[in-house]
Amino acid sequence: MRLATLSLLSILGTSLAYTLPTDLTQFYLVTTSQSTPSTNSSQLQGVSATAIFAEDPVLQSYLLLRLIGPGYASLPNFTLVDGTLSTIAAGPHGQGSYKYNSTVLSSNSPLKFLPSVQPAGNIALDGGYLLTVGGEKEGWTICEGALGQRVLYWKGANGTCAKTYLHAVREVPYRKP
Numbered sequence: 001m002r003l004a005t006l007s008l009l010s011i012l013g014t015s016l017a018y019t020l021p022t023d024l025t026q027f028y029l030v031t032t033s034q035s036t037p038s039t040n041s042s043q044l045q046g047v048s049a050t051a052i053f054a055e056d057p058v059l060q061s062y063l064l065l066r067l068i069g070p071g072y073a074s075l076p077n078f079t080l081v082d083g084t085l086s087t088i089a090a091g092p093h094g095q096g097s098y099k100y101n102s103t104v105l106s107s108n109s110p111l112k113f114l115p116s117v118q119p120a121g122n123i124a125l126d127g128g129y130l131l132t133v134g135g136e137k138e139g140w141t142i143c144e145g146a147l148g149q150r151v152l153y154w155k156g157a158n159g160t161c162a163k164t165y166l167h168a169v170r171e172v173p174y175r176k177p
């Protein structure tokens with residue numbers, strides 16, 4: 001009985017994975033040079049998975065989003081409510097787990113998450129998959145961070161920044177074998 005339920009769930013999971021990511025409640029974020037969706041996130045042009053990290057790992061007072069290559073163990077998922085992205089992560093000093101909420105984005109600011117309630121944000125999903133800020137689809141950039149990470153900014157002005165699109169996807173790309 002239990003096995004049957006599990007295999008039914010895995011069949012459902014497989015078919016869900018290849019439908020368009022509309023009405024996502026929990027999703028992963030990926031960067032890509034492509035603005036149109038793909039049913040298979042691994043096939044988005046120049047796709048990269050993303051993960052959160054703390055620039056101050058001891059305090060974990062805020063989190064940023066960085067690009068991450070194949071071989072990751074797991075990826076954070078996100079929800080979007082009232083223009084604010086949220087994700088669950090370990091809290092300050094690695095204690096407990098907290099809902100981190102994105103801050104309101106402005107030009108040349110990183111996508112930043114704080115473990116506190118935030119005012120309504122300016123992020124939305126266009127077409128159910130493309131992340132916009134203040135209604136704009138273009139403006140996400142990948143910038144070189146202080147420790148060499150590739151960090152997601154809105155309209156990053158640093159010379160290291162390169163344009164990208166940010167997609168919400170149901171399935172992680174290049175899942176490790």
Ligand SMILES: *[C@@H]1O[C@H](CO)[C@@H](O)[C@H](O)[C@H]1NC(C)=O
Pocket residue numbers: 018040041042043
């Ligand atoms: C998704 O795309 C990847 C990379 O092209 C491929 O290896 C994988 O088989 C695809 N999955 C499906 C179900 O088509």
Ligand SMILES: *[C@@H]1O[C@H](CO)[C@@H](O)[C@H](O)[C@H]1NC(C)=O
Pocket residue numbers: 026076077078088
């Ligand atoms: C999303 O992440 C949370 C916290 O890590 C986890 O409990 C949940 O199962 C994840 N949801 C999906 C759909 O992977």
Ligand SMILES: *[C@@H]1O[C@H](CO)[C@@H](O)[C@H](O)[C@H]1NC(C)=O
Pocket residue numbers: 081086098099100101114115116117118
């Ligand atoms: C993040 O915001 C939600 C409401 O959107 C709130 O319930 C949650 O407590 C916030 N996280 C923290 C750590 O305050």
Ligand SMILES: *[C@@H]1O[C@H](CO)[C@@H](O)[C@H](O)[C@H]1NC(C)=O
Pocket residue numbers: 144145146147148157158159160
């Ligand atoms: C651009 O990024 C590099 C690498 O992190 C950094 O050294 C430099 O200060 C940044 N420049 C600006 C204008 O932010």
